[in-house]
Amino acid sequence: MQTNLLASLLATREGREADEILRKCVHCGFCTATCPTYQVTGDELDGPRGRIYLIKQVLEGKMPTEATQTHLDRCLTCRNCESTCPSGVHYSRLLDIGRHIVEQRVGRSPAQQLLRKTLQTGLTRQWLFRPAYRTGMLLRPLLPAGLRNKLRPAATQTTGSAQAARTHQRSMLLLDGCVQPVMSPEINAAAVRLLDKLGVQLVTAPKAGCCGAIHHHLNATEAALQDMRNNIDAWWPLIEAGAEAIVMTASGCGVTVRDYGYMLQDDPAYAAKARQVSALCKDISEVLEGFADDLIKLAPAAADQEKILFHPPCTLQHGQKIRGKVERLLAQHGIQVSLCADSHLCCGSAGTYSILQSSLAQTLRDRKLSALQATTPDRIVSANIGCIAHLQSGTETPVEHWIVLLERRLSAATSAG
Incomplete structure (x- = not known):
């Protein structure tokens, strides 16, 4: 051109x-x-x-x-x-x-400015988001569709701790994030329990917060860069102490952290550290792929009759170019998953998109669910909290993170054995 x-x-x-x-x-x-x-x-x-x-x-x-x-x-x-x-x-x-x-x-209208500022402030701070989310759950039937789509029905909520039960010589960092610990604490809790069984301690840095994606996609560039610097500062002592990787259980966060080196390339105080952080960033599927034999030792594969469909988030398959790893990990343990038609297409969540562009987001969600439910699955799994919440808002079929499914099946097999 x-x-x-x-x-x-x-x-x-x-x-x-x-x-x-x-x-x-x-x-x-x-x-x-x-x-x-x-x-x-x-x-x-x-x-x-x-x-x-x-x-x-x-x-x-x-x-x-x-x-x-x-x-x-x-x-x-x-x-x-x-x-x-x-x-x-x-x-x-x-x-x-x-x-x-x-x-x-x-520019933006005053109403749009207020909405975007509210999203930037409310979603990136757990101490604000947690009470707001609980209030939203109580008022869910009265809220606009865009907000309802971001609230998971209470029946799908479980509790769990994202702190390791034991201390191990090997350690990796776990991004707690901002939205996921409030909406689905079971995701990081399952990751912690599973890596604990594999002899790896997942450590959460208390001062780490939002990865920066929310600010970045709302054009608040400097605020996004500050989120990134804050996380680097929180992680750096643990990296220097020998943390092997920074583990991502939300693919939306993962694609952003992988970009830290690029985003901070002009910051002389953070450029080198940011490159190292990006290099250490691993999706949980990449981490577990390195423990394939150990996972089999934990619990040999057993045939499973549940029909499960996998929705690969765009941030996983297009942003991070990670394809096939989740399916292989689950199949290794007898959990056969399938992809729906047009599995490459977005479900319409896309962070704050389903609030700011609620009509388009709902159309895309309904199209995705129509494809997913064409084969009447018993369960849908994904790899990003936004996709999980967005899809769950339109179906009675359970939607959860694949790591929760895998950890539950392995724990059940171990207990039975």
Whole structure:
């Protein structure tokens, strides 16, 4: 693609990066064929190719409008287009640059500013989110659809501790995060118990918090960078003490932490540390893959008759490029899982998207559930709290994290043995 970006932008690193990304695009349209929002609206400007043109025009000097902002806002940042693109266009990074510039030039209405600020503040602080979530559960039937979709029915809640029962010589860090410990404390608790059986202590740094994804995707760039610096500071003493990895049980957090090195590359105080943190970041499926033989020793595989479907989050399959590991780990223990039709498509959760774009999010959720439930599964598993809560809001079929399922089955087999 030929470009003619403003000289003032080409003088910046972001401008030069955007120019390089734009020049890789060959207008082929493969991305449009796999874009969830384009499939819903049928509007070229709601697909990656159309959004690329919009961003290009802005970077070349055209004044953006509220319509421009709306088309960019409708993007889920699922990165399916990046998996599809034969030219290696880093669309998500171009979108970040474009959204930030459009936000500066178009602005937001006071109501939108308030909503976004509330999400940034309320979701990233456990001490605020926990009481708000409990209150929301009580008022759930009265809330707008977008908020209801973020609240899991109380019947699916269980309790658990994310603290290791024993001390081991081997240790790894576990990101507690902000939303997941409130909505689904059983996820990290299951990870802790399972790694404990494998001789690894999962340690939670008390001062670590939100990974930065919420601020980042709401264009609060400096706040996102500060979240990242805060986590690095919290983790660093434990990294220096020998922590082998930083384990992610939420794929949405994992894709963000893997980007710390990139996001903080211009910060001389944090650039080197951020690169090391990104290198240490591992999804829980990657960690357990290294313990395949030990897991079999814990409990030999036993045939299981439950019909289970796996919804691979976009942040796992497109963002982190991790595919097949969860299915193999579960199959190794007799838990046969299947993928639904169009398993590459987003479920519509996408962090705060299901609140800010509730209509599109609900349409995508219903389409995903229709595909998932076509074979009448007994259970649906996923790898990200946002997807789990979003899908559960539209079905009576149990939806849970796959690590909870695996740990429960292994514990039951061990007890029976």
